[in-house]
Amino acid sequence: MARRSYELSPALAGLLALALAACGARDPDPNLVRFWAFGREGEMVRELVPEFERRHPGVRVEVQQVPWTAAHEKLLTAHVGNATPDVAQLGNTWVPEFVALEALAPLDVRLAVSRAVARADYFAGAWDSNVVDGVTWGVPWYVDTRVLFYRTDLVAASGAPWPPRTWAEWRQAMARIKQRGGAERYAILLPVDEWDKPVLLGLQAGAALLDAEGRRGAFRDRRFRRAMVFYTDLFAAGLAPPVTSSGIANLYQQFAEGYFAMVVTGPWNLGEFRNRLPADMQQRWATAPLPAPDASAGYPGVSLAGGASLVLFRHAAEHDAAWRLVEFLSAPAQQARFYALTGDLPSRRSAWARTDLDADPRAAAFREQLGALASLPKVPESEQIVARVAEAVEQVVRGSRTLDEALAALDADVDRMLEKRRWLLEKKAGEARP
């Protein structure tokens, strides 16, 4: 019990770091590139570095691997302590935040003359997630989005038209699967504490989540409300179990058991499903792009633009070797090698052609989905906002609030989160006026 106070000491250390944030200039070594990458990517990118160093004699790359769970905090404290690397991998939902911190170097000038990084070759939605206020701050390294993973046998047995192209078809297929499965089996798994599904349904329905300029929440918008009616009704109708992600002990085992027939998840699960599902299950799962709200909305419906980008930190804006590393890692051949090492989907179409991805029917759904991506609102508060969305929707699913109450409370909370942003926008507007 007494030791508990020590467990908070990182918090104190962080406060201290902020308090002591001193400005220490460091002399950059033009031949040393300090590169931070996270988790498995950080481990695997080391395999690519020797080739870069061979092509650029004299340049040395120092790769530091940071665990994903610590990545965000570590980058922020590094920024405060003036100890950011030259190049880093950055989750693309973090880009607006680091732009607001003025931590990144704009890349447009370099991109204009770069032959190695060709914007047209990238999935447009992934590229767009790196553009804030018209300026490009990162180059997509690998991409990530959500599609539908499903049990082919359960879907076929239900006799529903497949793949569903609209919400109505999707809902109908789920109802049929549930009807055959009985009380203990569900059509779809949507862990109620996760924000990505409700948010992407809202984006599909055309909701912007925030108003223009991101000054206030726009969750009472009729389009968002429509998506939430669709989403929460899946629980009310018993098509999805009201479980949290911690209530799923083993996703793969429960998928194989038929506890649920569909799940909306990302590309890392292509490998996981192959490795973790039993052998007799291997021919019984497939993937499909997400349905759209209506036939008129175009197929597939949008999904979230995830993945990670390569960024230059501000102090490395003039660091040519650092930029050459970004170019090197962006080359289709290196992206293909990186895919072979990590299973991360390449961000460039020409890199896909160099892999076995085009021949894999399960990856085809991702390829199709990557043509229809949407980003979260590009404000630094967006992660906090979407976490709050998950809370609001969970309240509705659990019946502790009606949908309209929950959305009104959500808008009020989001407005409070954006108060500082409104103040800054007004301050900026005041300064711009003569």
Next chain:
Amino acid sequence: MSAVPRESTGTPKEARAAWWLLAPALGAIVLFFALPVVAGLLLSFSDFDLYAIADPRNARFVGLGNYARLLRDPLFWKALGNTFLLVAVGGPLTLAVALGGALLVNSRLARLRGLYRTIFFAPVVTTLVAVAVVWRALYHPRFGLFNQILGLFGVPEIDWLGHPRWAMFAIVLLSVWRSFGYCLVILVAGLQAIPETLYEAARLDGASWWHQLRHVTLPLLRPTLVFAGVITTVGFFQLFAEPYVMTRGGPLNATLSIALLMYQQGFRWWNMGHAAAIAFTLFALILATSALQVGLRRREARR
């Protein structure tokens, strides 16, 4: 060293030497304790956040604004309610379990006392992350041990960590299990300080085990119990790691403690000013509660 009591103040020269000797420790305390506390207090009067990290001019002095906002924040009240629940249920429960364990370990009748002591103390020193993995398995709604045992008696499946009604109970249970061993060791020490002669006298007077407990053990153990109570209360007020690793404060913030709220505001969303205000509110609460406990004890002692 002489046993004769000396004047506490030495010669001026000695006093100077004493300051020099104390300086390194005092310096460390000022640098690593006083300074951060003062900085934290100042921080709590500002809206220091992510934007202010980019440019300090983006920080505003908001006076007591953060505290006023806290009082209006339903999430804060939720966390406060949760924390009081933790303290009110977890604290007495921990003491009760620890007292029971201490009596058992101290009992002349029990064998293998050393073994019991080790078993009871083991949770205190086990890494919480490892504990969390095991307890999550125990709490699993479909395959967990708890539900399987309850299932034998026909109790329907309980989603321990996933349902707002049960999650707090699950966290309390885990916290009690994890912390009673520490109290137990303190209480055992207290028990051993009670002279055996008192029990002998009580037995001669024909006192039963229950009477010995009520009229000998508990009164003499009271100072130790108050100490263990304060420690436990403070611990439960600061409860952070258990909900952090087990539920992240969910479901529906049912297990969000004040310390966890502070962490989320500070290091997840970087609202440092807001987080600092939470920290000082928590400090005031703990101070008030501890003062109350110690005050009650003093008043009782005077009677």
